[in-house]
Structure formats: C-alpha cells, structure tokens
Amino acid sequence: xxxxxxxxxxxxxxxxxxxxxxxxxxxxxxxxxxxxxxxxxxxxxxxxxxxxxxxxxxxxxxxxxxxxxxxxxxxxxxxxxxxxxxxxxxxxxxxxxxxxxxxxxxxxxxxxxxxxxxxxxxxxxxxxxxxxxxxxxxxxxxxxxxxxxxxxxxxxxxxxxxxxxxxxxxxxxxxxxxxxxxxxxxxxxxxxxxxxxxxxxxxxxxxxxx
Amino acid sequence: xxxxxxxxxxxxxxxxxxxxxxxxxxxxxxxxxxxxxxxxxxxxxxxxxxxxxxxxxxxxxxxxxxxxxxxxxxxxxxxxxxxxxxxxxxxxxxxxxxxxxxxxxxxxxxxxxxxxxxxxxxxxxxxxxxxxxxxxxxxxxxxxxxxxxxxxxxxxxxxxxxxxxxxxxxxxxxxxxxxxxxxxxxxxxxxxxxxxxxxxxxxxxxxxxxxxxxxxxxxxxxxxxxx
Amino acid sequence: xxxxxxxxxxxxxxxxxxxxxxxxxxxxxxxxxxxxxxxxxxxxxxxxxxxxxxxxxxxxxxxxxxxxxxxxxxxxxxxxxxxxxxxxxxxxxxxxxxxxxxxxxxxxxxxxxxxxxxxxxxxxxxxxxxxxxxxxxxxxxxxxxxxxxxxxxxxxxxxxxxxxxxxxxxxxxxxxxxxxxxxxxxxxxxxxxxxxxxxxxxxxxxxxxxxxxxxxxxxxxxxxxxxxxxxxxxxxxxxxxxxxxxxxxxxxxxxxxxxxxxxxxxxxxxxxxxxxxxxxxxxxxxxxxxxxxxxxxxxxxxxxxxxxxxxxxxxxxxxxxxxxxxxxxxxxxxxxxxxxxxxxxxxxxxxxxxxxxxxxxxxxxxxxxxxxxxxxxxxxxxxx
Numbered sequence: 001x002x003x004x005x006x007x008x009x010x011x012x013x014x015x016x017x018x019x020x021x022x023x024x025x026x027x028x029x030x031x032x033x034x035x036x037x038x039x040x041x042x043x044x045x046x047x048x049x050x051x052x053x054x055x056x057x058x059x060x061x062x063x064x065x066x067x068x069x070x071x072x073x074x075x076x077x078x079x080x081x082x083x084x085x086x087x088x089x090x091x092x093x094x095x096x097x098x099x100x101x102x103x104x105x106x107x108x109x110x111x112x113x114x115x116x117x118x119x120x121x122x123x124x125x126x127x128x129x130x131x132x133x134x135x136x137x138x139x140x141x142x143x144x145x146x147x148x149x150x151x152x153x154x155x156x157x158x159x160x161x162x163x164x165x166x167x168x169x170x171x172x173x174x175x176x177x178x179x180x181x182x183x184x185x186x187x188x189x190x191x192x193x194x195x196x197x198x199x200x201x202x203x204x205x206x207x208x209x210x
Numbered sequence: 211x212x213x214x215x216x217x218x219x220x221x222x223x224x225x226x227x228x229x230x231x232x233x234x235x236x237x238x239x240x241x242x243x244x245x246x247x248x249x250x251x252x253x254x255x256x257x258x259x260x261x262x263x264x265x266x267x268x269x270x271x272x273x274x275x276x277x278x279x280x281x282x283x284x285x286x287x288x289x290x291x292x293x294x295x296x297x298x299x300x301x302x303x304x305x306x307x308x309x310x311x312x313x314x315x316x317x318x319x320x321x322x323x324x325x326x327x328x329x330x331x332x333x334x335x336x337x338x339x340x341x342x343x344x345x346x347x348x349x350x351x352x353x354x355x356x357x358x359x360x361x362x363x364x365x366x367x368x369x370x371x372x373x374x375x376x377x378x379x380x381x382x383x384x385x386x387x388x389x390x391x392x393x394x395x396x397x398x399x400x401x402x403x404x405x406x407x408x409x410x411x412x413x414x415x416x417x418x419x420x421x422x423x424x425x426x427x428x429x430x431x432x433x434x435x436x437x
Numbered sequence: 438x439x440x441x442x443x444x445x446x447x448x449x450x451x452x453x454x455x456x457x458x459x460x461x462x463x464x465x466x467x468x469x470x471x472x473x474x475x476x477x478x479x480x481x482x483x484x485x486x487x488x489x490x491x492x493x494x495x496x497x498x499x500x501x502x503x504x505x506x507x508x509x510x511x512x513x514x515x516x517x518x519x520x521x522x523x524x525x526x527x528x529x530x531x532x533x534x535x536x537x538x539x540x541x542x543x544x545x546x547x548x549x550x551x552x553x554x555x556x557x558x559x560x561x562x563x564x565x566x567x568x569x570x571x572x573x574x575x576x577x578x579x580x581x582x583x584x585x586x587x588x589x590x591x592x593x594x595x596x597x598x599x600x601x602x603x604x605x606x607x608x609x610x611x612x613x614x615x616x617x618x619x620x621x622x623x624x625x626x627x628x629x630x631x632x633x634x635x636x637x638x639x640x641x642x643x644x645x646x647x648x649x650x651x652x653x654x655x656x657x658x659x660x661x662x663x664x665x666x667x668x669x670x671x672x673x674x675x676x677x678x679x680x681x682x683x684x685x686x687x688x689x690x691x692x693x694x695x696x697x698x699x700x701x702x703x704x705x706x707x708x709x710x711x712x713x714x715x716x717x718x719x720x721x722x723x724x725x726x727x728x729x730x731x732x733x734x735x736x737x738x739x740x741x742x743x744x745x746x747x748x749x750x751x752x753x754x755x756x757x758x759x760x761x762x763x764x765x766x767x768x769x770x771x772x773x774x775x776x777x778x779x780x781x782x783x784x785x786x787x788x789x790x791x792x793x794x795x796x797x798x799x800x801x802x803x804x805x806x807x808x809x810x811x812x813x814x815x816x817x818x819x820x821x
Binding site for chain 1 (some may be wrong): 212213216237278282283284285286287289290291293294295323366369370373374377378387388396399400402403404406407410411412413414418
Binding site (some may be wrong): 327328329330331332333334335336337338340341343348351353426427428429 | 486488509510511512513514515517520521522523524525527528531536537540569570571582583586599699
C-alpha cells in the first residue's frame with residue numbers, strides 16, 4: 001500500500017469524489033421528487049398501485065449497467081445517461097416506500113384531521129407526509145447509498161466517477177488506487193447515510209429513538 | 211438508430227448463434243455464474259437468518275443496521291480488488307458474488323422470522339412444541355414470503371453483478387458488452403445488455419411465480435385481503 | 438390437582454411478580470385468578486406450564502414436581518388458551534385444532550376427525566374446518582383456540598384472559614359455552630382475568646390477588662360477595678355486591694300471594710272483591726298485564742278483565758330456577774311494584790310484593806352475616 005500516492009494525487013481524488021457524490025445524490029433527489037406525487041396517488045387510489053408496483057419491480061430488475069447502455073444512443077456517454085438511469089433505480093426504491101409510508105399513517109389520525117376541517121392538501125402536507133417521513137427517508141437512504149456505489153460502474157462506459165480508480169488500478173496493477181477507491185466510495189455512501197439519519201431526526205422530533 | 215434496433219439486429223443475426231462464444235453459450239454461462247453463488251449464499255444465509263430472527267434481541271437490530279452499510283460496497287471495486295490479488299481463479303468471481311448475495315437473504319429471513327406474531331410464538335411453545343418444531347413447523351413457513359423476497363432480490367442483484375464480472379475476464383453476457391465496448395461496436399453492447407435485461411426479468415417472474423406457489427395458503431389470502 | 442408451594446418469581450431488576458404463593462387448585466374445578474394489572478396472576482398461570490420458571494418454590498401437578506418433567510411433554514398434557522388466540526395463520530382451522538394430536542404422533546386423518554368432534558363441542562360450524570384463521574370472527578377464533586387446547590384431552594386447562602378481546606355479547610356467549618363444557622368434561626381449569634364479574638360467573642373458586650403477587654382472599658364466588666375479608670377485596674368486588682350476591686340466593690323460598698291473580702274472563706266486580714291494589718290478569722295461565730284498583734273502580738262491574746286497558750307485565754321470574762336478584766329486578770320493573778312468579782311452562786304461580794322480597798333478602802343477609810363471622814373466625818381465631 002503506497003500511502004504517498006494519496007496526497008500526491010489529491011486533486012484528482014477529490015474531483016472524482018465530488019463527481020461520484022453528484023451522480024449518486026442527484027438521481028436520488030430527482031427520484032424523490034417524482035415518487036412523492038406518484039406515491040400519494042397510489043396510496044389514495046388503490047387500484048393504481050398494483051400495476052405501478054409491477055412496473056417498478058420490472059424496472060428494478062434491470063441491471064444498472066444495462067440501463068446505462070440502453071440510454072447511450074439517446075444521451076451519449078455523458079453524465080446525463082448515468083443520472084437518468086440511476087433516477088429510474090431510485091424511483092424503484094423510493095416509490096414503494098412513499099406508498100408504505102402514507103399507508104402507515106393511522107386512519108384514525110387522518111379522520112381526525114378531516115373532522116377538524118383540514119382540506120386534503122393541508123392534511124397531506126401537514127399531517128400525512130410528516131408522519132410518513134421515516135419510511136420515505138428509509139427509501140431515500142437506500143437510493144443514495146446504492147446510487148453512490150452504482151455510479152462507480154458508470155466508469156465502464158466512460159462516465160467519470162471514483163470507478164476510475166478501480167479501472168486505472170486494475171490496468172496498472174496498482175492495488176493502492178483500488179483500495180483508495182473502495183474506501184472512498186464506502187465512506188462517501190456512509191456519510192450521506194448519516195446525514196440522512198440526522199435529517200430524519202430533525203424532521204421527526206416526536207419520534208422515539210431506540 | 212435506437213438501442214432496441216441495434217440490439218435486435220445483433221441478436222437476430224445468425225452468426226452470433228454459432229461457435230464457442232455464441233449467444234446460447236454465454237447465456238448458459240451467465241446462468242451458471244449466477245446460480246451457483248445464489249445457491250451457496252442461500253445455504254449460508256437462510257439458516258443464519260432464521261436463527262438470528264428466532265433469537266431476536268439486539269443481534270437482530272445489529273443485522274438490520276449492517277444492511278445499509280453493505281449496500282455501499284461497490285461491486286466493481288470489490289471484483290477488481292480480488293482479481294488483482296487472486297488472479298483469474300474461480301474464487302475471484304465466486305467470493306464477491308456470494309458475499310454480495312448473502313445480505314438480502316439474511317436480512318429478509320431474519321425479518322420474516324422475527325416478524326412472526328408473538329401470540330403465535332407463545333401458542334407454539336404453549337402447545338408443547340420443542341424449539342426445533344416451533345422453528346420448522348411454525349416460524350419458517352410463516353416467514354416463507356419474506357425469505358423468497360430476499361432470494362429474489364439477491365438473484366436479480368447477482369445476475370446484474372455477473373455482467374460486470376466479465377470485465378475481469380469472466381464469460382457470460384457481459385463478455386459481449388465489454389468486447390463490444392473495446393472494439394467500438396454498439397451492436398453486441400446493446401444486444402448483450404438487452405439479453406441481460408431479459409434474463410433479469412425472467413428471474414423476477416420465476417421468483418414471483420415461485421412465491422405464489424410456495425406461500426402457505428392461509429398467508430397468501432391474508433395478504434390479499436389486507437391489500 | 439395443582440399445588441403451589443411457596444412459589445416466588447423475582448426478576449433480575451428486582452421486581453417481585455409473585456410472592457411466596459401457596460395455592461391448591463382442586464381437580465375438576467375451575468379456579469379463577471383475578472386481580473389488577475401486574476398482580477402476578479398471569480405469571481402464576483404461566484409457571485404451571487413452565488413458560489415462566491419460578492425463582493423459588495415448587496409447583497406440583499398431581500403430586501409430581503413439574504421441574505422434573507420435560508417441558509415440551511408437560512405442555513402437551515396441558516391445554517393453553519391465550520387472549521390473542523395465537524392461531525397459526527398458515528394452517529387451516531382443523532389443522533390448528535389437530536396440532537397437539539399430530540405432535541403426539543397421531544395419523545393426520547385421525548387427528549382431523551378429532552378436530553371435527555371438538556368443533557362441534559365448542560359450537561363451531563363444521564364448514565369452517567378448511568378455512569383460515571383470518572377468515573373467522575374474533576369470537577370464532579377464540580372458540581378455535583379452546584378447541585385446540587382440548588384436542589389431546591388434557592386433564593388441565595390454562596386460560597389467560599381468553600375472552601377479554603371480544604365484545605360483551607360474544608364474551609357472555611363464550612363464558613356460557615365454557616360453563617357447559619366444564620359441566621360435561623370436568624377439567625381442572627385455571628383461568629386468569631381482570632374482570633371480577635367473569636370470575637364470579639365462571640369460577641368454582643376465586644383467588645383475588647393483591648398487587649405484587651399475594652392472595653387477598655381465596656373463596657367461592659358467593660363468599661367473596663357475602664364476606665369480603667377486607668376493604669381491598671370489598672372495593673375490588675364492587676359497590677353493589679349486596680345486590681349481586683342475591684344472584685346466588687334461589688327465589689324458591691319466596692312466599693307467593695296468588696290472590697291478585699285473575700284470568701281475563703273474570704269480571705271487574707270479582708277483581709274488586711279481591712281487595713288488592715293491583716290485579717295481575719292472565720290468559721291461559723300466562724301473565725298478560727297489570728290493572729290497578731282505581732281504574733277498576735270506575736268501570737261497570739260486569740266488564741271482563743280482558744277488556745280493561747292494562748299496564749305491561751314488565752319482566753317475570755321463574756320461581757323454581759331464578760335467583761332472588763331476578764325476583765327483585767322483576768319487582769322493580771313492574772308498574773305494580775310486585776314481581777310475577779311463573780313456573781317452568783310460563784304459568785303464573787303468584788306474585789311477590791316488596792314486603793315478601795324484603796323478608797327473603799333479610800333472611801339471606803342473616804345467613805351471609807353468619808358466613809362472614811365464620812370466615813372471620815377462620816382467619817383470626819375465635820373471639821376471646
């Protein structure tokens with residue numbers, strides 16, 4: 001393990017880390033934005049959920065690399081390809097959680113809000129979504145953590161990320177680089193996970209923390 | 211030309227169906243590279259998960275929390291690391307695939323068994339079942355849907371990762387992708403990718419059907435009425 | 438027969454759930470353990486089938502220390518019914534009931550046949566046999582739980598708040614079913630409940646627990662109502678225990694007055710001649726209504742009683758079978774302030790006024806006070 005390599009190549013390492021972070025986090029956030037309205041609809045109109053769940057399950061089965069490849073003709077070997085593919089992946093993970101979160105709100109609570117005169121939008125925003133938050137964030141965590149890891153695969157189609165360190169390390173038979181890459185991907189993912197846990201705690205002050 | 215037209219042209223060209231690197235050959239190889247790790251992982255993870263779920267307590271919580279940490283492991287990096295240290299041996303691809311396949315199975319088995327209604331557990335002990343009888347006749351059957359879900363998630367994941375394993379010299383459908391990328395031919399790249407998608411969706415359907423068949427009747431109907 | 442000898446259960450954090458408990462459950466009887474939450478009644482129950490192990494003391498089942506028996510085998514000889522039923526969701530009703538016979542090695546066919554018998558015994562429709570637990574109502578599920586407990590014909594039945602989770606109507610029906618089952622099967626039953634009414638209704642013996650696992654009073658239900666040993670017991674039993682105790686006193690001893698009872702064909706003149714403030718009009722022997730003397734006085738003497746507008750009977754009581762409490766209730770509900778007594782066929786035997794009821798109640802009170810003195814003597818020794 002050649003430790004001296006790290007400080008020597010820090011600018012490259014830092015840039016790759018930032019790129020990987022972008023490629024992992026942005027799709028998860030976009031996935032969240034898309035999943036929220038879809039999930040609310042699916043939780044409300046039950047007949048909508050089974051076909052939607054079937055579609056989500058099928059999309060989830062599609063390996064990310066294959067999805068990257070499929071998008072190349074349309075978006076080229078660019079960041080966009082990876083972002084779109086990982087957004088689809090995030091959708092598959094977050095959407096079921098939005099539905100589950102909405103359904104976990106006790107019916108009695110929902111009815112009480114309606115009985116007190118809350119319109120559906122206010123009830124949704126001030127009662128249902130806050131109570132569904134823990135479950136939704138659980139999905140977001142999976143999307144972000146897996147996304148950061150999957151983003152490194154994008155390097156195989158030339159999209160720059162920490163995956164570069166794997167491939168370069170392999171080509172040069174240079175284990176140090178590979179170790180650094182592994183370490184950074186895992187740490188980056190876990191740091192984002194931790195941030196999300198903190199956000200969840202901040203958003204749900206009423207929750208019991210075990 | 212779109213992804214599908216490239217893929218379709220390549221798949222339907224007969225030359226690709228003959229010879230030692232043909233489509234059928236790589237499909238079978240891919241299935242082999244996926245099935246074996248899945249089987250090994252199942253043999254390890256199902257009993258371990260059932261035991262952990264039955265025990266309950268803090269160990270179960272730790273296991274659930276390890277789940278997220280596991281998801282952060284980049285499969286490409288792990289594969290490459292092992293390739294560098296072990297060369298191109300069977301262990302190089304088997305080890306990471308087994309290691310990556312274990313967590314979904316383990317977590318789901320543990321959750322399935324831990325989630326058995328406490329009243330049912332109490333009744334099982336109360337009627338005079340031994341621990342083994344309780345686990346095998348009551349807890350595991352009730353946990354079957356979740357165990358199968360874990361197997362399904364793992365299977366899909368393994369199929370996807372086996373594709374990447376071709377990068378370090380393995381056969382399988384990834385071979386078409388990486389050879390094509392190297393020689394700048396999009397046909398095999400698209401074709402290989404489409405075939406992988408077919409395979410993954412096939413695995414999904416297979417496990418969904420299997421779940422339907424193996425879920426004890428009482429639970430299946432209960433789940434339907436709840437949904 | 439089940440015997441507790443100085444049984445104590447102490448948890449690692451210091452809580453004492455059961456404190457040196459001495460208890461004897463006679464064979465073939467229903468013993469109800471009742472008390473507030475956390476008093477140790479459930480813990481005591483669960484020590485009988487070793488789901489909880491005592492910290493100190495011994496529990497004997499028919500003379501043998503249960504610690505010497507293999508737990509799983511012990512439990513197969515003890516029926517166990519819990520509040521949440523614990524029915525196996527992945528098995529049909531008949532397979533749920535057949536659980537212990539199958540565990541004991543019976544062939545499945547024989548076990549299912551036995552399950553059929555038991556379904557009839559607990560009042561379940563046989564077409565439910567192939568259904569699954571989630572398809573049944575709460576009351577039906579509880580019946581399945583009881584059937585499952587009885588499947589291997591165990592001599593002992595343990596029931597932990599079995600009827601608490603169902604609504605009062607279903608609960609009453611299940612309690613009645615238990616009473617009729619017990620009359621037929623004569624099992625040794627230990628039942629835990631927090632409902633004193635349930636304890637009084639189904640128990641042959643009631644053990645009322647204080648908080649922290651000590652028994653305040655162990656007595657047949659009537660004695661608990663008549664002679665509570667201290668204020669704690671009196672409070673737990675409830676404020677109207679005097680009236681409730683009357684349900685244990687048969688109405689057969691009541692003096693009945695047949696004078697006010699007249700058929701519908703009789704005339705107003707005959708009714709006035711009876712010199713009673715109220716007349717009970719009957720038709721073919723059955724009570725039809727009450728007429729008061731003032732109304733009669735305003736009518737022509739020849740009018741048949743059947744044509745006089747009458748007040749409703751309210752409620753009647755069966756002289757041979759009902760209790761003094763039912764008679765008192767009938768009197769309260771009657772516009773005449775008198776209870777109508779009928780026989781087993783619904784034919785009026787006579788009426789009882791509040792005076793006659795008062796006499797009967799005081800006689801019962803007298804005997805209950807004697808009983809209380811006896812209980813006090815037993816507890817404290819004779820007066821010096």
